[in-house]
Amino acid sequence: MPSSPSRSTLIDSVKGIACATIVAHHLAFYGPMSDVAQPLMPTLIAWLYEYGRMAVQVFLVLGGYLAAARFCAADGARGRAAVPEIGRRFVRLAVPYAVALVLAVLAAAAVRPWLDHPSVPGDPSLPQLFANALMLQDVVGEEALSAGVWYVAIDFQLFALSALLLAAARRGARTPFLPAWAGEQALARAAVAAAAALSLWVFNRQPGLDAWAVYFFGAYGLGMMARWAVDAPRGSAGAAAWVLLIGLWGAVALALEFRTRIAVAWGTSLWLVAVLGWQARRGVALAGHGVDGAPARRPPSRWNAWRGWPARLGRMSYSVFLVHFPVCLLVNAVVSGLWPASPVINALGMAAAMALSLAAGRLLYDRVERRVPSWALALRWQAGVVGAGMVVVFAAGRLG
Numbered sequence: 001m002p003s004s005p006s007r008s009t010l011i012d013s014v015k016g017i018a019c020a021t022i023v024a025h026h027l028a029f030y031g032p033m034s035d036v037a038q039p040l041m042p043t044l045i046a047w048l049y050e051y052g053r054m055a056v057q058v059f060l061v062l063g064g065y066l067a068a069a070r071f072c073a074a075d076g077a078r079g080r081a082a083v084p085e086i087g088r089r090f091v092r093l094a095v096p097y098a099v100a101l102v103l104a105v106l107a108a109a110a111v112r113p114w115l116d117h118p119s120v121p122g123d124p125s126l127p128q129l130f131a132n133a134l135m136l137q138d139v140v141g142e143e144a145l146s147a148g149v150w151y152v153a154i155d156f157q158l159f160a161l162s163a164l165l166l167a168a169a170r171r172g173a174r175t176p177f178l179p180a181w182a183g184e185q186a187l188a189r190a191a192v193a194a195a196a197a198l199s200l201w202v203f204n205r206q207p208g209l210d211a212w213a214v215y216f217f218g219a220y221g222l223g224m225m226a227r228w229a230v231d232a233p234r235g236s237a238g239a240a241a242w243v244l245l246i247g248l249w250g251a252v253a254l255a256l257e258f259r260t261r262i263a264v265a266w267g268t269s270l271w272l273v274a275v276l277g278w279q280a281r282r283g284v285a286l287a288g289h290g291v292d293g294a295p296a297r298r299p300p301s302r303w304n305a306w307r308g309w310p311a312r313l314g315r316m317s318y319s320v321f322l323v324h325f326p327v328c329l330l331v332n333a334v335v336s337g338l339w340p341a342s343p344v345i346n347a348l349g350m351a352a353a354m355a356l357s358l359a360a361g362r363l364l365y366d367r368v369e370r371r372v373p374s375w376a377l378a379l380r381w382q383a384g385v386v387g388a389g390m391v392v393v394f395a396a397g398r399l400g
Contacts, residue, residue: 008276009311010279011314012315013310014062014310014314015058015062015315016310016311016312016313016315017055017310019055019314021048021055022053023320023321023324023328023357024048024354025048025052025053025055026147026325027350027354028048028052029052029053030328031117032117032332032336032346033335033336034350036340036346037344038343040344040347051260054260054264056151057261057264057265058264058268059151060216060219060220060223061219061223061268061272062223062272063158063159064220064221064223064225064226065223065227065269065272066223067158067220067223067224068223068228071085071166082166082167083163086159087375089159090156091373091377091378093135093152094373094382095368095377096319096322096365096368096369097135097152098133098378098384099322099364100319100322100326100364101132101133101145101146102381104121104145104146104325105124105145105385105392106326106388107325107326107330108121108145108326109392109395110330110333111330111332115332115333117336121143121144121145122143123392123396124145124392125142126389126390127140128142128143128389129389130386132144132145132385133382133385135149135153135156136153137150138150138153139153139211146322146326147325148321148325150211154213154216157212158216158217158220160213162220165191165192165195166188166192169187192221192224192225193225193249195221196217196218196220196249197218197252198214198217199214200221200222200249200250201252203217205256218249218262219265222266222268223269223272225245225246225249225269226242226246226272226276229242229243229277230272230273230276230277243273246266250265250269254266317361318369319361319362319365319368320357320362321361322361323357323360323364324353324357324360327356328353328357331349331353332349332353335349
C-alpha cells in the first residue's frame with residue numbers, strides 16, 4: 001500500500017515482487033488470454049491461478065510491520081492522535097483509489113460490447129458506485145468495480161483498527177489500577193499481540209468474516225510484532241520474547257487448522273525478523289543509507305540498476321495494484337478480438353498487459369500518489385467515481 005515514511009530497500013523489493021505476483025495471478029485468473037495461452041505454460045498458469053494470491057499475505061505482514069513504526073514511536077505521540085491519523089490514511093488511500101476506479105468503470109464500459117467474458121463487470125448501479133467509492137462494497141454486499149479493491153478496504157480497516165486499539169490501550173494504561181510495569185507502550189503492544197492471537201485462532205477460521213479486518217488482523221499483527229522484535233535491543237530478552245510469541249502464535253494457529261495463507265504470513269514475519277534483525281546487527285541501514293546517516297555509496301553499474309527494479313516497483317506497488325485491472329481488461333479485449341485462438345499471441349498479450357500495467361502504475365504514482373492529497377481532492381474524486389458510473393449507465397441506455 002502507500003509508501004511509509006519508514007523506508008526500507010529490502011521491504012520495497014519484497015513489495016515489488018509480491019505486486020508483480022498479484023498482477024500475474026489476476027492475468028491467470030481473469031481470462032480469456034490465459035485460457036488460450038494455457039497449453040504453452042500449463043504449470044505456470046495453474047500455479048499463478050492457485051497460489052499467486054498468497055502474495056496478499058506478504059502485503060498484510062509488511063503493512064503491519066510498517067504500521068508499527070508509525071503507531072508505536074517511542075514517544076507514543078502518533079498513537080494518541082488516532083482519529084486524525086485514520087483520516088490521513090483514508091485520504092492517502094482514497095485519491096489514487098478513486099482515480100483507478102474511474103479508469104476501471106470506463107475500461108469496462110469500453111470493452112463490454114466486444115468482450116463477452118465473466119471477468120468484465122456489468123453496468124454499475126448507484127448503490128454499487130457509492131459503496132465502492134467509500135470502500136464499503138464487501139461490507140454491504142455490493143460487487144467490486146475492479147479486481148483487488150477489496151484489499152484496499154481491508155488495509156484501511158486494519159489501519160483504523162490498529163490505531164483505535166493502540167489508543168484505547170494507551171488510555172487504559174493511565175488508570176490507577178494497573179501495576180507500574182504496565183506502561184502505555186507495554187499495554188498497547190500486549191493488546192496487539194492478544195488481538196492477533198484472537199484473529200489467528202478464532203476469527204480467521206470463520207469465512208463469513210472475510211469482509212472485516214478481524215479476519216486478517218492475525219497476519220497484520222504478526223507484522224507489527226516482527227517490527228518490535230527487530231527494534232528491540234540486540235540480544236535482549238524483549239527481542240527473544242517477541243520471536244517466541246510470533247513462533248507460538250503461528251504454530252498454534254496452524255495446529256488448530258492448517259491454512260496455507262497463515263503459513264505464508266507466519267513465514268514472512270519470521271523471515272523479516274531474521275533478515276532485518278541480521279541487518280541491524282551488521283549495522284546495515286534499513287533505508288539504503290550508511291551507518292552514519294549518509295547515503296550508502298554503490299558503484300554505478302548496469303547490474304546495480306537492474307538489481308534495483310524490485311525496490312522501484314515496490315515503491316509504486318499501490319498504484320500498480322490499483323490500475324492493472326483496467327489495463328488488463330483492455331489488452332484482453334484487443335488480443336481476444338484480433339487473435340482469439342493463438343496461444344503464442346495470447347501469451348505475448350499477457351506479457352504486454354504486465355508491462356503496460358507497470359507503466360500505467362508508474363504514471364499513477366508520479367501524477368497522483370506521490371502528491372500530498374487533501375480531503376477536498378478525495379471527495380472530488382469519490383464524486384467522480386459516481387459520476388463516471390452514471391454517465392456510463394446513461395450512455396449504455398441511450399445506445400441500447
